[in-house]
Amino acid sequence: MIPAQFDYHAPTSVDEALQLLRDADDAKVLAGGQSLIPVLRLRLAAPATIIDLGRIDALRGVRDDGDAVVIGAMTPHHEVAGHPLVREHALLLALATETVADPQIRHRGTFGGALVHADPAGDLLAPALALGAQMVIQGSGGTRIVDASDFFQDLFTTAVGEDELLTEVRVPKHTGWGAQYEKFTRVAQQWSIVAVAATARVEGGTIADARVALTNMGSTPVRATAVEQALVGAAPTQEAVRAAAASAAEGTQPPSDTNGDADYRRHLATVLTARAVLAAAG
The missing domain is CATH 3.30.43.10 (Uridine Diphospho-n-acetylenolpyruvylglucosamine Reductase, domain 2)
Known part of the structure; x- marks a missing residue:
C-alpha cells in the first residue's frame, strides 16, 4: 500500500x-x-x-564519558554491535544487537529508534534495562535523564513526550563482566518469542553480581530480580544456576499468541535464563 x-x-x-x-x-x-x-x-x-532525524550528525556516534559509554540515539545497530567501547564495557548490549533482524536492517535501524518504539519483543530493551541505562531526553522544557526502569511504560509507550526527543543513552560500564543474550525463535530473523539478557561478574569462583532481564514476558522488559538475588554468592555451577533460574518467570505477564501461550513462555524463560547465566558466568 x-x-x-x-x-x-x-x-x-x-x-x-x-x-x-x-x-x-x-x-x-x-x-x-x-x-x-x-x-x-x-x-x-x-x-x-x-x-x-537522519541529517542530524550530533545524534550519531559512541563515546567514552568516564563511568559510562554514551551512544547517540541515531547510531545504527551495526555500529553499536561492533564498536570497541561497547564490546569492552557493555558486552551484553553488543551481543544482543548482533541478533537484531538481518544485516540490512542492522545498517538502517537505529539504537534510539528501537528503544523509543518500545516493542516488548524487541531485543534491545531488556539489555538496556539489565545494564541500568539512562535515557537523555530533550524537549522544550530542557534536558532530563530517565532511568531505563522508568523509561519503558507500557506496550509501545515510553517516557518520551510528544514534544521531546531521545538524544542519547548513557550505559554504565560493566567492564570485565561476562554476558550472554539467549534468544528463542522458530525461524531466523524473527522477533523474540522469549529472550534473556544476562551479565555477571565472577570473583573468587563465585558470582559477585548479576543482572538479568527478560524480553517479551510482559508489555515492557522485565528485570528478574529474584534470580539476581539468588545468584549472588553462588558458584556458577549448573545446579546452582538452574535453581536460581527457576524463579525467572515470577511476576511476569507473558502474551499468548500463535508462537506459544503464556505457560510455554514461562517455561522458556526459566530454561533460557539458566543458559544465559551459565554462559555469562563462564
Whole structure:
C-alpha cells in the first residue's frame, strides 16, 4: 500500500527538530524507519508531518564519558554491535544487537529508534534495562535523564513526550563482566518469542553480581530480580544456576499468541535464563 500524504522535514540540528515538533499538530519522528515505514505503508498511522532525524550528525556516534559509554540515539545497530567501547564495557548490549533482524536492517535501524518504539519483543530493551541505562531526553522544557526502569511504560509507550526527543543513552560500564543474550525463535530473523539478557561478574569462583532481564514476558522488559538475588554468592555451577533460574518467570505477564501461550513462555524463560547465566558466568 501507499502511505497517506504527509509533509516531510529533514532538520539538521536537534533544536530545529524540536521546533518542528512544537509547530506540528500531528507529527511522527523518523529515525531508521524500520518500524515506522511499514506502519505508514499499511496506514496503521497517518501523521500529517514526518520529521526525519537522519541529517542530524550530533545524534550519531559512541563515546567514552568516564563511568559510562554514551551512544547517540541515531547510531545504527551495526555500529553499536561492533564498536570497541561497547564490546569492552557493555558486552551484553553488543551481543544482543548482533541478533537484531538481518544485516540490512542492522545498517538502517537505529539504537534510539528501537528503544523509543518500545516493542516488548524487541531485543534491545531488556539489555538496556539489565545494564541500568539512562535515557537523555530533550524537549522544550530542557534536558532530563530517565532511568531505563522508568523509561519503558507500557506496550509501545515510553517516557518520551510528544514534544521531546531521545538524544542519547548513557550505559554504565560493566567492564570485565561476562554476558550472554539467549534468544528463542522458530525461524531466523524473527522477533523474540522469549529472550534473556544476562551479565555477571565472577570473583573468587563465585558470582559477585548479576543482572538479568527478560524480553517479551510482559508489555515492557522485565528485570528478574529474584534470580539476581539468588545468584549472588553462588558458584556458577549448573545446579546452582538452574535453581536460581527457576524463579525467572515470577511476576511476569507473558502474551499468548500463535508462537506459544503464556505457560510455554514461562517455561522458556526459566530454561533460557539458566543458559544465559551459565554462559555469562563462564
